[in-house]
Amino acid sequence: MSSNTGISLSSYDEAGIQTHQKSSRVPIRIAGCAAVVAFGLYKLKSRGDTKMSVHLVHMRVAARGFVVGAMTVGMVYSMFRE
Structure with missing residues (x-):
């Protein structure tokens, strides 16, 4: 029984590097999300006499x-990378 999966060691290393590069961006994304939520809460507190519905819109x-x-920047980045 031969178990040839077609995956070479070099492609596994490249995939591991790519996975590491993708996972290293996760803290940046979480920090960005937290910044957006904090900004939204700050604006909610200091909205003045604006109605809640207008503020939510x-x-x-x-x-x-x-x-x-973000999607546009990602697409442009991937286009220039290729």
Whole structure:
């Protein structure tokens, strides 16, 4: 019984390096998420006489803008990398 999986040692090392590079970005993403949540809570506290519904609409638009911007930056980065 031959158990040839087709995975060479060199491809495993590259995959391990790539996995490490991806996992090293996780703390940065968590810190970014925490910063956005902290900013939202700060704006909620200091919203003045703005209605809650208007404030939530503004925050939703800002969150969507952040997501679209992050996706655009990621796509441009991957295009230039290739």
